[in-house]
Amino acid sequence: MNPVFPPALAASIAQMLEGVSRKDLAQRAVKQSAAYRAGQNSGGIAGRDDALAYLLARAPATFAASAAVFARIREIAPDFAPQSLADIGAGPGTAAWAAMAAWASLTTVSMLEPNAHFRELAQKLMPQASIIAGDLGADKTGADLVVAAYVLAEQPERIAGAIACDLWKITGKMLVLVEPGTPQGFARIRAARAALIAAGAHIAAPCTHDKACPMSGDDWCHFSQRLPRSRDHMTLKDASVPFEDERYSYVVATPEKISSGARIIKPPVESKPGIVLPLCDETGLRNPFVAGRDKEAYRAVRKLEWGDWVR
Secondary structure, three states, X not given: OOOOOOHHHHHHHHHHOOOOXXXXXXXXXXXXXXXXXXXXXXXXXXXXXXXXXXXXXXXXXXXXXXXXXXXXXXXXXOOOOOOEEXXXXXXXXXXXXXXXXXXXXXXXXXEEXXXXXXXXXXXXXXXXXXXXXXXXXXXXXXXXXXXXXXXXXXXXXXXHHHHHHHHHOOEEEEXXXXXXXXXXXXXXXXXXXXXXXXXXXXXXXXXXXXOOOOOOOOOOOOEEEEEEOOHHHHHHHOOOOOEEEEEEEEEEEEOOOXXXXXXXXXXXXXXXXXXXXXXXXXXXXXXXXXXOOOHHHHHHHOOOOOOOEEO
């Protein structure tokens, strides 16, 4: 498992936490979790210690999911080298840090965040960034790469498409939306995806096509990223295991089509006879079986995992 945060970020956070009561932060984290489960937004972050509680309890998973999505982007678009980033609804800057770790080409970072306590943390953690006060309706700075991570979850599903199109207007080369991997999170991603296609965008990931999403019924498209828990993280989450599996849904939109093939949308099912690969591509959902006796074909797929791109 990869480190939760880059070393420089981890060191900055550790310095901020010196002398801060972990018991108090744990109590604040419990209240925040209850509020998010009830559908409330980050308006409950009412002070510096609330923001620190979020940074310890929730930001690691947001960072891990964002980093996983950026890794997928680097796989399908290895030549993509954004110079500017706009992190919309940035919180303490979690997605921006993941983007900076993914692309050394980034030289300009702007963040839009309505909460003053998050803005204060974001500025301390990334002094070189331009931190702007404002909500989703505010004027936004355009960028090569525009990211909104865990932002649509705080908005009604009915306006997810409109928000995505608004962000598309300021996108130079790529728009990335990341949400919790729940039915509700996927519903917002699905609405955003449809609106972006209608606006002329192409879908680069996880989909490899611009056709209507084939998911139906109670099924939803999501993926999983495992991350290690620090001692503080375990304390604030009241956890007994040293890792967490973050489920997430996402969509990546670009002006030009850049990917094809298929995506593994569920864990492959391996048995003695062979492997079943749950795939989504331009033909829809399918579950091809690769027999173990077909050694060459089996060797090509045996190490593929949930979320992988199949060329």
